[in-house]
Amino acid sequence: MKKAKTLEELKNATWKELPIGTVNPDPANSLKNFTGTWRSGKKPIFKKDTCIHCLFCWVYCPDMAIIVKDGKVLGINYDYCKGCGICEVECPTKPKSIEMVKEEVTLS
Amino acid sequence: MSKIVTLNGNMAIAEAIRQINPDVVAAYPITPSTSIVETVAQYVADGLIDSEFVCPESEHSAMSVCIGAAAAGGRVTTATASQGLALMWEMLYIAAGLRLPIVAAIVNRALSAPINIHGDHSDTMGARDSGWIQIYSENAQEAYDNFIQAFRIAEHPDVRTPVMVTFDGFIISHSLETMKIEDDEAVKKFVGEYSPVYPLLDTDNPITVGPIDFTDFYFEHKVNQLEGIENAPKVIEEVGKEFGKRFGREYGFFEEYRMDDAEVAILLMSSAAGTAKETVDELRAQGKKVGLIKLRVFRPFPARKLAETLSRLKAVAVLDRATSPGAEGAPLFVETRSALFDYPERPKIINYVYGLGGRDITPEHFHQVYRKLEKIASTGKVDQYYGYLNLRE
Numbered sequence: 344m345k346k347a348k349t350l351e352e353l354k355n356a357t358w359k360e361l362p363i364g365t366v367n368p369d370p371a372n373s374l375k376n377f378t379g380t381w382r383s384g385k386k387p388i389f390k391k392d393t394c395i396h397c398l399f400c401w402v403y404c405p406d407m408a409i410i411v412k413d414g415k416v417l418g419i420n421y422d423y424c425k426g427c428g429i430c431e432v433e434c435p436t437k438p439k440s441i442e443m444v445k446e447e448v449t450l451s
Numbered sequence: 452m453s454k455i456v457t458l459n460g461n462m463a464i465a466e467a468i469r470q471i472n473p474d475v476v477a478a479y480p481i482t483p484s485t486s487i488v489e490t491v492a493q494y495v496a497d498g499l500i501d502s503e504f505v506c507p508e509s510e511h512s513a514m515s516v517c518i519g520a521a522a523a524g525g526r527v528t529t530a531t532a533s534q535g536l537a538l539m540w541e542m543l544y545i546a547a548g549l550r551l552p553i554v555a556a557i558v559n560r561a562l563s564a565p566i567n568i569h570g571d572h573s574d575t576m577g578a579r580d581s582g583w584i585q586i587y588s589e590n591a592q593e594a595y596d597n598f599i600q601a602f603r604i605a606e607h608p609d610v611r612t613p614v615m616v617t618f619d620g621f622i623i624s625h626s627l628e629t630m631k632i633e634d635d636e637a638v639k640k641f642v643g644e645y646s647p648v649y650p651l652l653d654t655d656n657p658i659t660v661g662p663i664d665f666t667d668f669y670f671e672h673k674v675n676q677l678e679g680i681e682n683a684p685k686v687i688e689e690v691g692k693e694f695g696k697r698f699g700r701e702y703g704f705f706e707e708y709r710m711d712d713a714e715v716a717i718l719l720m721s722s723a724a725g726t727a728k729e730t731v732d733e734l735r736a737q738g739k740k741v742g743l744i745k746l747r748v749f750r751p752f753p754a755r756k757l758a759e760t761l762s763r764l765k766a767v768a769v770l771d772r773a774t775s776p777g778a779e780g781a782p783l784f785v786e787t788r789s790a791l792f793d794y795p796e797r798p799k800i801i802n803y804v805y806g807l808g809g810r811d812i813t814p815e816h817f818h819q820v821y822r823k824l825e826k827i828a829s830t831g832k833v834d835q836y837y838g839y840l841n842l843r844e
Contacts, residue, residue: 358671363611363679364550365672366649367659 350375378406382426386446389418394440400430416440453633453698460588460623463595463630464530464556464616465490469500470638471602474525474645477505477516481535482568483620484558488530510535514542514553521551522660524650526602528553532620533560536574540581546613547582548676549661552605553613555583556598559721559772560620561808569809570620572720575749576773576782582676584614584683585750587720592630594618596700597747599633600690602642607686611648612679619722619772621809633698641697680751687748704753706745707760709735713742715798715824718761718787719770720746723805723812730817741821746783754790761791764798765828768820770840772806780837799827805840816840 347356350369362368394416401409401416408424410417419430419441430441458466464487468476476495478488488506495504503525505516510531521527531539536557546553557575561567575585584604588594594616601614618624633641649658664672688703695701706724709731710716717727724745734741744760746753761767769788771781778785784802791797803820805812819840827833 356671358674359678361668361671361675362649363675364649365548365661365664367662368649368656370657370659372659 377422378425379408379420379422382421382424382446383448384446385426385428385443386421387419387424387426387428387430387441388444389416390438390440390442391416393436393438395436397435399433399435400441403429403433405429453631453637455629456632457627457629458591458632459486459625459627460591460594460618461486461558461625462490463591463632464598465494466632467595467598467638468502468528469494470633470635471526471528471599471642472500472639473502473528475503475505475517475520475527476529477507477513477520477527478529478531479507479510479513479535481510481532483560483570483624484530484532484535484556486624487556487558510538511542514539514546517553517555518542518546518549518551521546521553521647522549522650523652524647526606526645527551528555530556530558532558533562533568533574536578537562540578543578543581543583543613545661548672550611550676550679551613552602552611554598554601554605555613555615556594557615557617558620558624559617567808568620570622570624570722570772571807571809572617572771572773573807575615575617576775578615579750579782582612582680583750584610584612584680584687584748586614586616586748587746588616588618588623589722589724589745590623590630591618591626591628592700593747594623595630595632596694596698596702599638599642600694600702602645603690604683604686606645607682607690608648609682610679610686612683617721622722631698637697641694683751684753702747704746704748704756705760706747708743708745710742710744710760712740714740714764715766715768715821715828716742716744716761716764717768717770717817717820717824718744718746718757718783719772720749720783721772723770723772726812726814727817730814730821733814734818734821739821739825741824749783749786752786752790754786757787758790758794758797761787762794762797766799766801766824768801768803768824770803770805770820772804774804774807784837799831799833801827801833801836801838803838803840810841812841
């Protein structure tokens, strides 16, 4: 029996095609798992004019969804942002540089 | 050269561990298995083996260490008993689910309450659905032989399932017995080099172990797991035969004692078989057609093979050293009776629970059972299918 090797093969595998012992031979695949699809109702909007680049949002984000380059916040990666809102809560600027806004959700 | 020595069951297991020299031994001492762990710790301290010896704060952690070490790619073993095995409970399922070929020596001991340190099978019977292979041993020799074979069975590419080798607390673990220890090199050669599949330390081929499955794949992974234990019978048989060829003591799923023309028989496991054999000899000398079947492999349960042997009898008594509260009899009885269901010709079958908390079972009790079986065989009637032996009632 040929065993599934890639994430794509794993997703389509029958029980016989799964590697033994729950092993996933295509690791670090959370990159391929778009947790942004879990967002329900609200999404963060980044406002670069007031941002002081303290990186609190980056530190607190549980999904590494804050895009940072050379110490500067560039925006939100919506592929992985689950919409928890920690970034908005932790943002120290007044007004907030990240604001949670209503988002229409399309169920797929 | 093999040598004849006088050892108790625990020392015999420690000897096997010394000969096999596993990568990791992680264990927490508990009566009556303590001297296995103690002796292995001494072997490590004396430099007789280079196993990594880990003594964590509980049996739960001991099994967790075993799981981590086995997932990393090591050959791993442990020993425990009773409450210790009970504390390992959730980790047992994880070891089996991750298909890690851990071998554990379990010295059978009663479960609390009331607290008791003596032998019965409540502990391993509680683990019978954990996914582990279970091999029961009659004496120290069998414990030693089974323990060596267990590595070959667990590590076989078609099986990759943990194995527990059990023997009765104190009766076997602490009683001296004359037995054969095989040559170190011969044992090492029989067990062979271990080559893990999907070792976590193979950084060239990274993997994830034990990820979460929701409703989408848990079912598939569990059925995938069962393949290992379903492949086990063929491997258990092959390894038992090869062991016989190499060392002169062959093993199967069960031992048939004077069963050739037997009309009635007792089915049981572990140390009580010795006393039962004495009784069979006495009754055979009187011309009675009685026999004994000693089951060695409880998981996977050799249902078909056992039923074929039993189906030609007139009456069978299944003796359990554990109860299954609220069930239609004790564990071995329930399995055996179910195995016989599809056979049009099947014996009358009764169940006795004996020896809880280490209560003695003597020839007198076996005589009592055989008398009952003869009565059932001659009348074809069972007045009571469940009872207790040597209980104050």
